[in-house]
Structure formats: C-alpha cells, structure tokens
Amino acid sequence: MFVGIYYNETKKQNIQYADTLKEAILRISKELCDTPWSVTDQREMSIGEMAGSCDLLISVGGDGTFLKTAYYGILNDVPVFGFNLGTFGLLTECDPDCPEQTIRKLISEEYVVEDRRT
Numbered sequence: 001m002f003v004g005i006y007y008n009e010t011k012k013q014n015i016q017y018a019d020t021l022k023e024a025i026l027r028i029s030k031e032l033c034d035t036p037w038s039v040t041d042q043r044e045m046s047i048g049e050m051a052g053s054c055d056l057l058i059s060v061g062g063d064g065t066f067l068k069t070a071y072y073g074i075l076n077d078v079p080v081f082g083f084n085l086g087t088f089g090l091l092t093e094c095d096p097d098c099p100e101q102t103i104r105k106l107i108s109e110e111y112v113v114e115d116r117r118t
Helices: 012-032 047-053 063-076 099-107
Strands: 002-007 038-041 056-061 080-084
Touching (some): 002 012, 002 063, 012 056, 056 063, 063 080, 080 099
Parallel strands (some): 002 056, 056 080
C-alpha cells in the first residue's frame, strides 16, 4: 500500500501531525503487515502526483484541505481519509487525538467506506 499525506502547509500543527501520521503508518504497518506500507507527502510529491500513484490519500487539516484532497482523489479514483484539525470538520469522523489507534484500525481494515460522490 502506498499512502500520500496532504496537509495545509501554512499551519505548523498540520505539518507536525502529518509527520506523526507518517511515522505511525510506517511503524504500525511493519508490525501488522507482511509488506510494510510506503508513505509520501507533499514535500516529496505534489497532490496531483500523489493522487496518480498512491493507493490512499490522507488529508490533514480542515474541510478545505479535505475538499482539495477529495477532488484529486475523485479524479484518480483513489479513496480519501481525513484527519480534521480545523474548526468544523464536517467531512471527517476520526478522532485527531488518537492518531495511532486510527492508523491501527485503518491498516487492520476495521472501517466502513462511505461513497459520497454525487
């Protein structure tokens, strides 16, 4: 699995959170998977490049960041998972205070996919 993390780079907390997610994905996938996951972010690839080559996109930020990530995910038929660090978070459901638990569930495939296309 190849994961791309996109975040609002104008906010330091989003950059730090993305780094935490990247480390957690690498560590937990080594523990749970025969083949550890690979992770990239926008410091290495643009959102368009990530969407064209990743199996999953993770959005870190508010609803605006999620919408931009979802746009590229839809164009490339790539699922999007969001961590809300913004004010409202109407488009994401996971608890940003428990990233390791959420990543463990994601890697273990303990989730429900909601198709929200219109």
